[in-house]
Amino acid sequence: MNRKIEAELKRWKNDPKRKPLLLDGARQVGKTYTLKKFAEEHYDNYIHINFDIDKRISESIKDDISPKSIVRVLEATTGQHIVPGQTLVIFDEIQASGRALSSLKYFCEDAPGIHIAAAGSLLGVAVNREDFSFPVGKVRTLRMHPLDFEETLDARGETILLDEIKASFYRMEPLAESLHSKAMSLYREYLITGGMPACVKARIDGESLLGMAEIQHEIVNNYIADMAKYADASETVKIRACYNSIPTQLAKDNKKFQYKVVQKGGTASLFGASIEWLALAGVVLKCQNIEQGYLPVSAYMDLSAFKLYFSDVGLLTMRAQIPHSLILENADIPYLGLLTENYIAQQLKASGNELFYWTSDGTAELDFVIQSQDGVTAIEVKKGAHTKSKSLGIFCVKYTPARAIRISTKNFGDTGGVLSVPLYAAFCI
Secondary structure, three states: OOOOHHHHHHHHHHOOOOOOEEEEEOOOOOHHHHHHHHHHHHOOEEEEEEOOOOHHHHHHOOOOOOHHHHHHHHHHHHOOOOOOOOEEEEEEOHHHOHHHHHHHHHHHHHOOOOEEEEEEOOHHHHOOOOOOOOOOOOOEEEEEOOOOHHHHHHHOOOHHHHHHHHHHHHHOOOOOHHHHHHHHHHHHHHHHHOOOHHHHHHHHOOOOHHHHHHHHHHHHHHHHHHHHHOOOHHHHHHHHHHHHHHHHHHHOOOOOOOHHHHOOOOOHHHHHHHHHHHHHHOOEEEEEEEOOOOOOHHHHEEEEEEEEEEOOHHHHHHHHOOOHHHHHOOOOOHHHHHHHHHHHHHHHHHOOOOOEEEEEOOOEEEEEEEEEOOEEEEEEEOOOOOOOOOHHHHHHHHHOOOEEEEEEOOOOEEEOOEEEEEHHHHHHO
């Protein structure tokens, strides 16, 4: 599988001011696979150390984390020479070794010629532990997500369809109807499989859509196991309760996260840290409310109001137990709209956007607002072809955004300054 983050890895490798790389992201999004693939394609050799498994190495470097000492240990353990610029050293599951994480500072300062890339699944959570010393300013951090729809089509060999989608987006001209229909069909399938690499690969290898649930259950079980591993018992219960409440939260008319849905009498003081844990672990996406549509968008946040989405729409489909036939047939059920919204959040986040939504005195709500170099983009999301809604119009009149986009099942087009973007092309935004 080709991942778009590989372009960032190439830039990192060729950067004369290169710092050690820290690749963060939720468990099983493809961090290890991507680093190994990159090493095989761009280095003479690589050394891979998994600190969750190789406890001996953690012990060996406990007292001395100087680059010279660590290189000596790695070479003796693996039987390979580490050649500056030609060997990639991969520190995997680095959150399992506080000393290994701290050593990145000294590789940056004392051994910049050694190419070292670290990957961690719960770095945002683990670094809050007392035995961790994060190498602030001494690493280049990248965040990895599940495969977006573009990467999934590429993995399935649909490169011609991808090229046509991109061309239609940039020209804002309708895609050929046969290709539009095919892309919509693949999009609906993505709502079931999601973008977790194990699910995408299984589907490519011929696994039925019904087989996705077993793989997804295992992924979620691993998330839950991490909750118990990296939080105390009482906090674990609250984290799980917040996570399990998300399908219900999204089903409400007002999809703002409400603590009372998690537990009667629930408050921010009781569950706030649990929400932060889930966001830092990368298993949920947080979409913050804004009260104004001006630049910079983040200056107008209402910190007390937010939505939570699953980091992968396929996991939401599995947890909500939605029959696949209803999705594939585009049935007119309310929850399909929630899947659609979660899907868009996932695509926008994978493209590097921070997520915001706008509300106005309880009379209007715009699904997403994002900020880019050319200004504010207002985004309205519809699960079908019915696209009438007053919220986007109200926002545009009040704030005159640089772009207004309506995402739906309709083909590409431009209607009165509002761009029509099909659901399958959300990755282009």
